[in-house]
Amino acid sequence: MKGYSRYFAKKFMWFFITLVFAIILNFVLPRLMPGDPVQAITGKIAAGINNQTAVQKIYREFAEKFGTDQPMWKQFLLYLRNLIKGDLGVSFQQYPRPVSDIIKSAALWTIGLQLPAIIVGWLIGNLLGALAAYIRKGFDKILVPISLFLGGLPAFGMAVTLLVLFGITWKILPTSGGYSFDMVPALTGQFIASVIEHYWLPFFSIVLISIGGQAIGMRSMSIYELNADYVKYSRFLGVKDRKIVGYVFRNAMLPQVTGLALSIGTMIGGALVAETIFSYPGLGSTVLKAITGQDYPLISAVTLIITIMVLVASFAIEIIVGIIDPRIKAAQAE
Amino acid sequence: MKTTFRQIFRQANFVIGFSIITLILLVITIYPLFNPGSPLQMIGQGTFFKPGTYVNIYDSLDTSKVYTLRLDDAAANRIGKKLLPADRETMRAWLIAFGLPEESVQIEYTDDLLQLWWNSYDENVRPQGMTSAARKAAARVDAKLAGLYNMESLTITQPDETTGEPAQKMTVSETDYVNVSDIANVRVLPLGTDNFGRDTLKELLAATATSLKIGLLAGCIATLVGLALGLFAGYVGGIVDDIIMFFANLFTVIPGFVLLILISYSIGQESRGATTVAVVIGFTSWVWTTRSVRAQVLSLRNRDHVNLSKLSGHSLIRILVTDILPYIASYVVMALILQICSGILSEAQLSMLGLGPKTTEVPTLGLMMFWGMQYTAHLNGAWWAYFPVIVMIALISFSLNLMNTGLDQVFNPQLRS
Numbered sequence: 001m002k003g004y005s006r007y008f009a010k011k012f013m014w015f016f017i018t019l020v021f022a023i024i025l026n027f028v029l030p031r032l033m034p035g036d037p038v039q040a041i042t043g044k045i046a047a048g049i050n051n052q053t054a055v056q057k058i059y060r061e062f063a064e065k066f067g068t069d070q071p072m073w074k075q076f077l078l079y080l081r082n083l084i085k086g087d088l089g090v091s092f093q094q095y096p097r098p099v100s101d102i103i104k105s106a107a108l109w110t111i112g113l114q115l116p117a118i119i120v121g122w123l124i125g126n127l128l129g130a131l132a133a134y135i136r137k138g139f140d141k142i143l144v145p146i147s148l149f150l151g152g153l154p155a156f157g158m159a160v161t162l163l164v165l166f167g168i169t170w171k172i173l174p175t176s177g178g179y180s181f182d183m184v185p186a187l188t189g190q191f192i193a194s195v196i197e198h199y200w201l202p203f204f205s206i207v208l209i210s211i212g213g214q215a216i217g218m219r220s221m222s223i224y225e226l227n228a229d230y231v232k233y234s235r236f237l238g239v240k241d242r243k244i245v246g247y248v249f250r251n252a253m254l255p256q257v258t259g260l261a262l263s264i265g266t267m268i269g270g271a272l273v274a275e276t277i278f279s280y281p282g283l284g285s286t287v288l289k290a291i292t293g294q295d296y297p298l299i300s301a302v303t304l305i306i307t308i309m310v311l312v313a314s315f316a317i318e319i320i321v322g323i324i325d326p327r328i329k330a331a332q333a334e
Numbered sequence: 335m336k337t338t339f340r341q342i343f344r345q346a347n348f349v350i351g352f353s354i355i356t357l358i359l360l361v362i363t364i365y366p367l368f369n370p371g372s373p374l375q376m377i378g379q380g381t382f383f384k385p386g387t388y389v390n391i392y393d394s395l396d397t398s399k400v401y402t403l404r405l406d407d408a409a410a411n412r413i414g415k416k417l418l419p420a421d422r423e424t425m426r427a428w429l430i431a432f433g434l435p436e437e438s439v440q441i442e443y444t445d446d447l448l449q450l451w452w453n454s455y456d457e458n459v460r461p462q463g464m465t466s467a468a469r470k471a472a473a474r475v476d477a478k479l480a481g482l483y484n485m486e487s488l489t490i491t492q493p494d495e496t497t498g499e500p501a502q503k504m505t506v507s508e509t510d511y512v513n514v515s516d517i518a519n520v521r522v523l524p525l526g527t528d529n530f531g532r533d534t535l536k537e538l539l540a541a542t543a544t545s546l547k548i549g550l551l552a553g554c555i556a557t558l559v560g561l562a563l564g565l566f567a568g569y570v571g572g573i574v575d576d577i578i579m580f581f582a583n584l585f586t587v588i589p590g591f592v593l594l595i596l597i598s599y600s601i602g603q604e605s606r607g608a609t610t611v612a613v614v615i616g617f618t619s620w621v622w623t624t625r626s627v628r629a630q631v632l633s634l635r636n637r638d639h640v641n642l643s644k645l646s647g648h649s650l651i652r653i654l655v656t657d658i659l660p661y662i663a664s665y666v667v668m669a670l671i672l673q674i675c676s677g678i679l680s681e682a683q684l685s686m687l688g689l690g691p692k693t694t695e696v697p698t699l700g701l702m703m704f705w706g707m708q709y710t711a712h713l714n715g716a717w718w719a720y721f722p723v724i725v726m727i728a729l730i731s732f733s734l735n736l737m738n739t740g741l742d743q744v745f746n747p748q749l750r751s
Binding site: 273 | 347576579580583584586587588593675679682683686687688703707713715717720721724727728732734735736739742746
């Protein structure tokens with residue numbers, strides 16, 4: 001057990017170093033983009049002011065407020081100090097709204113859309129894949145090409161096709177937004193109904209694609225396991241078929257669990273296209289808007305969240321796989 | 335080697351995938367030979383011309399040979415084209431209110447509908463349960479029909495050279511026909527034009543070529559970088575492994591997509607050509623190749639033949655290339671195919687977000703999609719501007735994935751049924 005905990009300590013150290021570098025990169029990369037965002041804000045606020053000195057004063061004040069007049073390392077230290085306090089800064093674009101406020105409202109939409117979609121797609125995909133591996137024959141012959149086709153479709157292709165078919169040709173579902181544009185978010189039945197109505201298209205555009213990918217992966221893993229020696233040996237011993245299938249799928253699930261954790265970790269990046277096409281008010285469209293508007297604090301905050309989510313997901317994978325799979329645990333403890 | 339190839343080409347999945355991709359390659363090389371000219375030439379003055387055959391009106395008037403055909407359904411066809419669905423609904427409503435059985439009134443068949451209309455319609459009849467607005471609408475449709483049915487000859491005039499007075503040049507009667515092969519200028523636009531007025535089919539094929547090149551370049555870079563790093567990390571181990579895996583983790587943790595967006599913004603609008611985008615995609619997507627190559631090498635590094643090679647004093651590079659690489663070669667080929675596929679998808683997704691190649695010299699699949707969406711082709715019913723692009727991307731990725739599954743079944747015998 002000592003070797004095992006030392007392994008995790010070492011892993012944890014590397015995760016920590018990665019986090020530090022990721023924070024630095026998250027801070028530096030957006031600021032390397034050409035252009036001056038403070039100028040843009042000044043331009044917006046000082047529109048109509050003809051007095052040049054006044055405009056300059058506004059510019060200087062904003063530069064001071066956001067700290068863009070200081071050298072990069074000083075800005076970084078300031079950023080770190082605020083980060084430890086849990087303060088993510090103020091958005092440039094939506095001044096004076098704090099970044100944490102923007103993220104809080106957007107994250108709810110992204111998580112609400114992505115988490116169920118990823119889990120549903122994962123469950124259905126794995127079930128189909130396992131069935132294809134177990135039944136083989138006709139079912140397999142149909143499922144594999146369909147899954148390959150679905151899994152290979154670009155996310156925007158699926159999104160646009162669903163949008164055109166259901167939203168425009170048949171006019172069954174609304175085409176954009178998270179809720180009807182004439183409503184104010186509130187906990188009323190009408191609002192919830194509108195949210196659910198706007199939910200289906202982005203939801204299915206994610207689910208259908210992930211079913212394809214998951215089914216293919218699960219099918220290969222299951223076939224691989226079904227042909228393993230322990231299965232043949234158990235058959236000779238006369239172990240019941242149902243019990244063998246239970247063992248097989250437990251083993252085949254391992255890489256799939258890893259995949260699930262990773263796709264939950266990377267869901268913000270994955271949501272980008274679906275959210276843009278359906279104008280869904282989530283983190284994906286937020287970060288895209290932030291990038292086009294050079295909203296440094298907002299970009300850094302969103303990328304930081306993504307970074308932490310992926311790190312936590314990877315760390316969780318290490319621990320979960322270690323728990324479910326004794327073989328890996330043994331190998332790591334060596 | 336020979337047997338392997340024979341085995342691969344006996345694999346149904348692989349053969350189907352390979353045929354599709356070969357077909358695509360053939361079409362994109364052959365089509366420009368028959369239809370030369372720049373794919374980006376803006377031929378249409380206006381946006382989204384629908385697919386079809388475009389016949390020059392001027393030339394069709396100018397042909398020497400005019401044929402006379404007496405066709406019974408010509409008049410009905412002519413009216414049918416101009417009778418809008420709303421007009422047909424109005425006619426149907428009147429006829430049913432007039433007392434005709436509902437199933438006898440079918441608006442799809444212009445001929446029958448007109449027959450019924452002329453037999454029964456009378457301005458002065460007031461069918462029961464009809465509002466006066468609906469009656470007036472019916473009267474308007476009737477007037478329109480009368481206008482449409484009036485088929486007098488058209489007269490073409492031309493200003494006289496000296497006086498400038500319009501002089502009759504020719505008359506066109508309703509039974510005049512020309513043979514399309516007599517007309518000098520007939521242009522078939524199988525997929526219409528896009529928002530810039532370009533021939534969509536031609537552009538699509540040129541874009542497919544560019545996108546395949548982008549995918550190939552990005553895939554090769556990603557696979558080479560991933561392979562080299564994976565080999566070193568797995569074989570050398572120790573601190574080299576730790577450092578390489580650290581970078582791999584860093585690239586995983588900062589999502590490739592965000593990195594891609596930030597880099598493509600940082601390198602500026604002007605310098606963002608197709609090649610640059612391909613290189614950026616390649617250098618941000620090597621991570622999973624590295625991880626899986628490393629995992630494979632880890633299982634190979636303690637094999638006897640590798641140890642023997644080490645004892646013989648062979649250099650590191652030689653051990654990697656001759657003792658380890660051949661064992662993972664099939665895997666690397668499969669990884670390359672998948673990387674090409676994801677390179678094409680990445681370019682398309684980047685372009686969709688407006689961050690793809692900023693260029694007016696070459697079309698890419700992603701850019702076609704981007705412009706189609708920018709000009710709301712999907713809201714205007716201009717399916718030809720975006721749907722063929724989706725189909726093309728889906729076909730490419732489907733065939734590459736199919737080839738990959740086929741290879742997988744050859745190299746992993748356990749997967750065979």
